[in-house]
Amino acid sequence: MPKENIRKVLGVTAAVFARMGQLSPEEALEMSGLDKQAFDEAMHKARMAEDELKAAKKEPSFYDIVSKAADEYMSAVKK
DSSP, X not given: OHHHHHHHHHHHHHHHHHHTTSSOHHHHHHHHXXXXXXXXXXXXXXXXXXXXXXXXXXXXXXXXXXXHHHHHHHHHHHO
């Protein structure tokens, strides 16, 4: 299911934009193309990645958060 994993990576990217206040959660959901449940998972992954990076005493950049949150999906795409 590489297409679904790519869609989820895009969902994580939209979720990070929403977490940073650049999009509303509703706009990010619409742009992601995911259903509500899958988008909620993407938001959760984005939040967890951001929290984990901040716990390491690092101010996370947009790309740090996206890459950490999307790592599981990217691993599935590479196979």
